[in-house]
Each structure stands twice: as structure tokens, then as C-alpha cells.
Amino acid sequence: xxxxxxxxxxxxxxxxxxxxxxxxxxxxxxxxxxxxxxxxxxxxxxxxxxxxxxxxxxxxxxxxxxxxxxxxxxxxxxxxxxxxxxxxxxxxxxxxxxxxxxxxxxxxxxxxxxxxxxxxxxxxxxxxxxxxxxxxxxxxxxxxxxxxxxxxxxxxxx
Numbered sequence: 001x002x003x004x005x006x007x008x009x010x011x012x013x014x015x016x017x018x019x020x021x022x023x024x025x026x027x028x029x030x031x032x033x034x035x036x037x038x039x040x041x042x043x044x045x046x047x048x049x050x051x052x053x054x055x056x057x058x059x060x061x062x063x064x065x066x067x068x069x070x071x072x073x074x075x076x077x078x079x080x081x082x083x084x085x086x087x088x089x090x091x092x093x094x095x096x097x098x099x100x101x102x103x104x105x106x107x108x109x110x111x112x113x114x115x116x117x118x119x120x121x122x123x124x125x126x127x128x129x130x131x132x133x134x135x136x137x138x139x140x141x142x143x144x145x146x147x148x149x150x151x152x153x154x155x156x157x158x
Contacts, residue, residue: 028052028053028054028055028149029054029055029124030055031055031057031059031149031151032059032148032149032150032151033054033148033149034146034147034148034149035052035146035147035148036144036145036146036147037144037145038142038143038144038145039131039142039143039144039145040068040140040141040142040143041068041070041072041131041132041133041136041140041141041143042139042140042141043133043136044133044135044136046132046133046136047130047131047132048130048131048132049128049129049130050127050128050129050130050131050145050147051126051127051128051129052126052127052129052147053124053125053126054124054125054126054127054149055123055124055125056080056081056086056114056116056120056122056123056124056125057114057149058113058114058115059114059149059150059151060089060111060112060113060114060149060150061076061078061111061112061114061127061147061148061149061150062109062110062111062147062148062150063076063109063110063111063129063145063146063147063148064108064109064145064146065108065131065143065144065145066108066143066144066145066146067142067143067144068141068142068143068144069137069138069141070133070134070135070136070137070138070141070143071106071133071134071135072107072108072131072132072133072134072143073104073105073106073131073132073133073134074092074104074105074107074108074109074110074129074130074131074132075095075097075102075103075104075110075128075129075130075131075132076102076103076110076111076112076127076128076129076130077100077101077102077103077112077127077128078112078114078125078126078127078128079100079125079126079128080114080116080117080120080125081116081120081122081123081124081125082116082117082120082122084116084117085100085101086114086115086116086125087101087102087103087112087113087114088112088113088114088115089112089113090103090110090111090112090113091103091105091109091110091111091112092104092105092106092107092110093105100128102128102130106134127147129145129147131143131145
């Protein structure tokens, strides 16, 4: 993993289970859920990537980065159980990367509406989320990240 530690802040990188797993944590296999975690950016080239396996539902998904010193860019998309992109609405601009459409926001909020083919037998979709520094400040920039699936028919405006 390389040098993934902001020793002064006690923040480390790696992988962790944030949904389910019997740890008493958040159960992302329901229509509405919320995950709040701490992370850090380590350079102007650092991109933190998150992958959450969640119940496929028509509820919007919102992400908010907070605290920290750097200006950030957030990227998010949703992959349906059949593997196709299921992003039906975006609170920012739509960009493509390796054939996948992402919703991009040059701020601390991003939201997407998801829509998939309901005839697919699997009910587990995948949220892909990236956090990148737009203007990096400092040697280590810890931040908080809240990801929420919420009831509602539209992406809330920020």
C-alpha cells in the first residue's frame, strides 16, 4: 500500500467493511442507510476510492466530504446488479472514465439518482465514490465522509 499513514493524525488507509458484516455497523442492505467515516488525502495526486455493495433501490445516494484543509472534487456512480451504470440523475457534471459515467462535483457534495432494470434477479448494486484534492494544502489532510441513501424521488439540492 505504500506510505498510507498520516502519523501526526493517526489516520491510516486500507480496506474496511463499513456495511453489514455482523459488526453491529450500518446495514446497507436496506432502502435507506448512512455511513460516516474518516479518511485522509496525502498529496495533490492522491485519490481515495470507495466501493460499497448496497441493496439496489431507487433511493438517491448523497455524499458529503467535510472538514480538512483542501478543496476537493467528488466523483460518484452506481452500478446496477447487472453491471450496467444505473445513474439516472446527477447533482453535478457527468464525466466518463474507462467507459463508466461518473457524477462529478467540484465541491464537498455530490448526489445521484439511481435506476436499474427491476427484472434482474440479484438485488445488490455497487456505489463507486472517489475523493480527490482540487487544491491540496498541507502534508496530510484528514477529512470526514458521509454517504447516505435517502428516501425521496429527487436528488436534494445542496
